[in-house]
Amino acid sequence: MQWMYIFIAGLLEIIWVIGLRYSEGFTVLVPSIITLITLAISFYLFSKSLKFLPIGTAYAIFTGLGAAGTAIVGILYFQESASPSKLFFLSLMLIGIIGLKMTTSDDTKETEVLEEGK
């Protein structure tokens, strides 16, 4: 479950980073509201994940997903270039994130996890 928190937090980071771009320094109303709401939920979920995941791992995955997602959205929707170097760094990140997911042991000693698992 803690991995779900960090993945959703990372995905929401993509939305608020793009929202921030459209809000033009919080002068346009709708993107500003979307940015603030997704930003708040994103950090809330990130904080929840920190209860179970090591901070080094959680922070790296959080920023990694945000950076990778923003780059992919930029390539797909904002006509940014898909240069070989970008794809190389994206793959590095993907290997890192999947590898950490596979090798990090879940700390199920926390009672909340046990309760949620029932």
Place this chain on the structure above:
Amino acid sequence: MAWIFLFIAGICEIGAVASLKLAEGFKKLVPSICFVVIGLSSFYFLSLALKEIPMGTAYAVWTGIGSAGSVALGMIFFQESKDRIRIFLLSLIIIGVIGLKISQ
């Protein structure tokens, strides 16, 4: 001066992550307030740095300090794993983020 601001922003980022950890999902008041104050300071100093340093470079250095710092902090203060494979995988992500931001 811009580089000093950027460095301060990166250090604040580490402080913000540590406060967030101590806030336990915003259940503890003082660390939660610390998170908001230090987090906003981090963005503020980043914005000052951005007046002179290009976005991609600044963001790369900022998250680089933040993520490497969080890893170190976790190992020193929160008894997190010093496993070589873990450090290798974390480095891949950090290099990936920095590389991606610089190539943008």
